[in-house]
Structures are given as C-alpha cells and as structure tokens.
Amino acid sequence: MRADTPIPSEHQDRLIHTLYGWYALTREQSDLGPFDTAERASRALSRHIKVYRGINPRTPGTPQRMHLHDADQCTRTNCGLCVEARILRHSLMLAAS
Numbered sequence: 001m002r003a004d005t006p007i008p009s010e011h012q013d014r015l016i017h018t019l020y021g022w023y024a025l026t027r028e029q030s031d032l033g034p035f036d037t038a039e040r041a042s043r044a045l046s047r048h049i050k051v052y053r054g055i056n057p058r059t060p061g062t063p064q065r066m067h068l069h070d071a072d073q074c075t076r077t078n079c080g081l082c083v084e085a086r087i088l089r090h091s092l093m094l095a096a097s
C-alpha cells in the first residue's frame, strides 16, 4: 500500500483482490469492479457510499455477507465474492487434476 494514496481503514475489509482485479463490496445488488488498483476500487466505493447513504441504510440484523459466501445461492449481478469463489474453485480443480 503506497503512502501517497491512503485507503480509509473502513474500506480495508470491503476491498478484495482477485485474478481479474480489485472489487469493492457493497450492500447493494452489484459490487464495484474490477479495478486495476485498490486505490481505484476505494475511490469508487467512496462515491458509491455517498450516493447510497440515506437510500439504503444499514439494517441491524442483516447477515454479514463477508462470511460464508455461497456463490450458488447468490443473486447479485456483479459479485466480487463470487468471482473470488469461482477462481478458488477453479484453482482447486487444477491442483487436483
């Protein structure tokens, strides 16, 4: 992480790196990405949060989607976690063959 491009600490656990690039996880239907750098993903996430603040308030009791992601059940349109899960599954298949 370069010092001249700070990423807010609250973004750290919402940015994931995949083979295809960086994704920013959102609470809306679609994640953001892929981006070629974490900084770009972070900036996109900042803009996204500004737009959605007030429209889609954080609901207490909503399950954390950061844990136990089931790609087969997922209905999101652009899901960074599914991308990550697919890559992981693919690389496990390659390792097993």
Ligand SMILES: [Zn+2]
Binding pocket: 069, 070, 071, 074, 075, 076, 079, 080, 081, 082
């Ligand atoms: Zn998903």
